[in-house]
Amino acid sequence: MVKSGTLILHTAARILMPLQLLFSVFLLLRGHDEPGGGFIAGLVAAGAFTLYLFAFGVSATREVLRMVDPRDLVGMGLLLGMISVFPAWFMDQPFLTAQWWEIPGIDFKASSPLIFDVGVYLAVLGSVLAMVMTLMEVDKDEP
Amino acid sequence: MMQLAVLSGFVLAAFAPLLHRWFGARTSFVLAAFPAALALWFLNLMPAVMSGETLTFGVEWVPSLGMSLTFVVDGLSLLFSLLITVIGTFVLIYAGGYLKGHPDLVRFHIALVAFMVSMLGLVLADGLITLFVFWELTSITSYLLIGFNHADLEARKSARQGLFVTFGGGLALMAGLVMLGNAGGSWSFAELGTMGDVLREHDLYAPLLICLLLGAFTKSAQFPFHFWLPNAMAAPTPVSAYLHSATMVKAGIYLMARLQPSLGGTEMWVGILSVVGAITMFTGAFLAIRHTNIKKLLAYSTIMALGTLTMLLGIGTEGALIAFVTFLLAHSLYKGALFMVAGILDHETGTKDVTAMGGLRSLMPVTALVAMLAALSLAGAPPLFGFLAKELMFESVLEAGAFRWLILLLAFSAAFLTIAVAAIVALRPFFGERRPTPRVAHEAPVSMLLGPAVLAVLSLLLGLVPVLAGTGLLTAAASVVMGEPVTVSLALWHGVNLPLIMSLVSLALGYVMFLRWDRVRARLARLDPLIARGPEAGYEAFMHWITVVSDWQTRILQNGYMRNYLMVMVLTLIALIGNSLLLRHSPAIAFQLDVRFHEVVVVSMMVMGALFAAITRSRLSAVVSVGIMGFSIALIFILFSAPDLGITQLLVETLTVILLVLVLFRLPRFASLSTPLERVRDLLVAGTVGVLITLLVLTAWGVDQFVPISGYMIENSVPLAHGRNIVNVILVDYRALDTLGEIFVLALAAIGVIAMLKLRAAEKSKPVPKEKESADG
Numbered sequence: 001m002v003k004s005g006t007l008i009l010h011t012a013a014r015i016l017m018p019l020q021l022l023f024s025v026f027l028l029l030r031g032h033d034e035p036g037g038g039f040i041a042g043l044v045a046a047g048a049f050t051l052y053l054f055a056f057g058v059s060a061t062r063e064v065l066r067m068v069d070p071r072d073l074v075g076m077g078l079l080l081g082m083i084s085v086f087p088a089w090f091m092d093q094p095f096l097t098a099q100w101w102e103i104p105g106i107d108f109k110a111s112s113p114l115i116f117d118v119g120v121y122l123a124v125l126g127s128v129l130a131m132v133m134t135l136m137e138v139d140k141d142e143p
Numbered sequence: 144m145m146q147l148a149v150l151s152g153f154v155l156a157a158f159a160p161l162l163h164r165w166f167g168a169r170t171s172f173v174l175a176a177f178p179a180a181l182a183l184w185f186l187n188l189m190p191a192v193m194s195g196e197t198l199t200f201g202v203e204w205v206p207s208l209g210m211s212l213t214f215v216v217d218g219l220s221l222l223f224s225l226l227i228t229v230i231g232t233f234v235l236i237y238a239g240g241y242l243k244g245h246p247d248l249v250r251f252h253i254a255l256v257a258f259m260v261s262m263l264g265l266v267l268a269d270g271l272i273t274l275f276v277f278w279e280l281t282s283i284t285s286y287l288l289i290g291f292n293h294a295d296l297e298a299r300k301s302a303r304q305g306l307f308v309t310f311g312g313g314l315a316l317m318a319g320l321v322m323l324g325n326a327g328g329s330w331s332f333a334e335l336g337t338m339g340d341v342l343r344e345h346d347l348y349a350p351l352l353i354c355l356l357l358g359a360f361t362k363s364a365q366f367p368f369h370f371w372l373p374n375a376m377a378a379p380t381p382v383s384a385y386l387h388s389a390t391m392v393k394a395g396i397y398l399m400a401r402l403q404p405s406l407g408g409t410e411m412w413v414g415i416l417s418v419v420g421a422i423t424m425f426t427g428a429f430l431a432i433r434h435t436n437i438k439k440l441l442a443y444s445t446i447m448a449l450g451t452l453t454m455l456l457g458i459g460t461e462g463a464l465i466a467f468v469t470f471l472l473a474h475s476l477y478k479g480a481l482f483m484v485a486g487i488l489d490h491e492t493g494t495k496d497v498t499a500m501g502g503l504r505s506l507m508p509v510t511a512l513v514a515m516l517a518a519l520s521l522a523g524a525p526p527l528f529g530f531l532a533k534e535l536m537f538e539s540v541l542e543a544g545a546f547r548w549l550i551l552l553l554a555f556s557a558a559f560l561t562i563a564v565a566a567i568v569a570l571r572p573f574f575g576e577r578r579p580t581p582r583v584a585h586e587a588p589v590s591m592l593l594g595p596a597v598l599a600v601l602s603l604l605l606g607l608v609p610v611l612a613g614t615g616l617l618t619a620a621a622s623v624v625m626g627e628p629v630t631v632s633l634a635l636w637h638g639v640n641l642p643l644i645m646s647l648v649s650l651a652l653g654y655v656m657f658l659r660w661d662r663v664r665a666r667l668a669r670l671d672p673l674i675a676r677g678p679e680a681g682y683e684a685f686m687h688w689i690t691v692v693s694d695w696q697t698r699i700l701q702n703g704y705m706r707n708y709l710m711v712m713v714l715t716l717i718a719l720i721g722n723s724l725l726l727r728h729s730p731a732i733a734f735q736l737d738v739r740f741h742e743v744v745v746v747s748m749m750v751m752g753a754l755f756a757a758i759t760r761s762r763l764s765a766v767v768s769v770g771i772m773g774f775s776i777a778l779i780f781i782l783f784s785a786p787d788l789g790i791t792q793l794l795v796e797t798l799t800v801i802l803l804v805l806v807l808f809r810l811p812r813f814a815s816l817s818t819p820l821e822r823v824r825d826l827l828v829a830g831t832v833g834v835l836i837t838l839l840v841l842t843a844w845g846v847d848q849f850v851p852i853s854g855y856m857i858e859n860s861v862p863l864a865h866g867r868n869i870v871n872v873i874l875v876d877y878r879a880l881d882t883l884g885e886i887f888v889l890a891l892a893a894i895g896v897i898a899m900l901k902l903r904a905a906e907k908s909k910p911v912p913k914e915k916e917s918a919d920g
Contacts, residue, residue: 032864095205113879134900135802
């Protein structure tokens, strides 16, 4: 159904995908202060892989993803989301209270909301990818 | 950190598959170390609790709602915790032998350990909500364990029945707990325990009591909800020994005991509990002797015991509550042992039918001895611990206030029937002539004998030296149930009194009953049609009608046509919003809106997109024009300086178009199937909802009911949440719990899509014979 193999799409996808992924990480990390965040970044990353999917097909994309199944990404995301619930507990504060840790040397604030945001990122990326890839795979199976 | 220690069991359960890979067949022993360690800890706490202390381990959970994950160790919860951990240790070891080599042993271990943690949480919880969460977790794990042999239709049916009955009660329990929390103004059992006088006078007392009791009665298999428990015997025997006799079915009993100081003592409480308890007690004992399946015999006698416990709580005098804690301990010890013996018999002989066994004494001497000890305790014969419990029970029944003669009659009949059951279980398989069994019997392995032997010996030891149990733990437990300090002094010999005479007469009658059991059973078979019309038939009818109704409403509401779903949703929206808008707020339209030229341009683009989508004859153009609307909305977000929303809208819109294009080719030809009349109807519905939403927005513009929360969020975004992007701060900090819920929903949706498409693909490829695969390869 989706024809892969036009030159422009191929070239564009090859160049754009890493840029898009980089951009998504950028969005993810700046999210707390500037427009961005896990949800948006996850969608951008999903868009990157979708572009690659359209250009090269499902099996090539699976190779790019190596061992990572999108479904595992969803699980990882949910797990990170759950993990970010607990740090507050060890500080004798209510669940989900944000915790901030200064990392000396670089100007970067690590925090439990960041862990949570990474969880959102992975869950969104995994869910969208899983849906798109399944849809395309089913198409491939059919005559 | 008791919470960590207990809840780490869930982590252990998750790692069970890994442990299996490392330890293989010895995993049961490794896992048993967990409850054993906890048991030691609880034993360590015993001196403090026995001196009347209440240990509180508090952790704030949702302080803004007054919810905390507080664990309280007092006499009652310590007694239960010890039973759960000690019997749990033995059951895990026992299961290692019983299910040796079973391919699904891992699954069993996961569910059993998870159950153990849930049950501990239930008895230790101080918060009403915490208790409820653990309560439902025990129902779920019990469901998984009853349905362990999931290839068996009967097991699946029984598991579902247990789940529906206990979940149905769970719903009532939730309502009851909410009412209780509101009535008392506190969500902690400890605090509610001190305000009994307020609660008993409260207007909501009757409804909240009935709801709470519905929950307790279904969980603890009280009449008329008792039928699920014997069916739950479809579970592997270690599960029956643990969940369905020693622990889970006592959750309801535990709840009632916990509530006794807050709610007990009223006429309603005494009436309902003592009568329902007495009826349950008799029903259980009476139905038991109809069965020849050893597990069913024991299951019905468990119902008898649960009824007795409820009845004793209902009577509620100091003596009755002392009898309650004594009976509770005695029953857990002997019934756990007897179930494990039943499992040994089943495992070694290959049959559960006691009439098919005989003369096993010489082949399985240890099992026979253990069975006899435990059964003597069940029968309440001296000098075992069960004897003490029964004496105390008779004593308190004799001093009962309301319904004394009814209760006395039922208690006495139940007692001698129980003695017959005990004799059947302990004598029938081991004495008499040898009978051929499906498997050649021999003594069970040590791992399977350890648990029942220890429990049976404890029954004997506590009977001979009652001081061991009486002065310490049972006193503390009874004091909690009573709400004030009591002293328990147990003694084997009370002198010749009425309870002793009743005991002896019931022993004699029970033995006669045992000798004539075959004839009695044949007589009782005539009652079968009557029993078939019992509460279980009511359950079946209920389930049948639920299916009929849901079938009907599915056909009406969920008929698979997208257009009908949309119609139903839009009409509901019109009805609800229209009603509220027209009746409660007069739609006041503010026309003094400040509209700029570029806004008009964007909005006209949207209007054109909508119109084109409605009239176009090509599906692809429809998708694209709907996309135009989406992008225009994104533009509006950006114009009104909400970049995050704008970006999100753009991305979602892009992905939606991609997904739509992917499925577009799978749809049938784009054809107009509706008649002109239907199109007019659709136009009317669509127009109405459009006008209504416009009215809503314009009205909402003028209504200002609350001070908006956004001010607080903007002010505190940087100082509290260290972030300047308020949208993101809301998502990951202020409202993180909502977001957590949302990503779970997202994951579920993804799983749903995968399951739907993959299953369909699998079904399609199923009828295709194998040649296709080889042709492909």
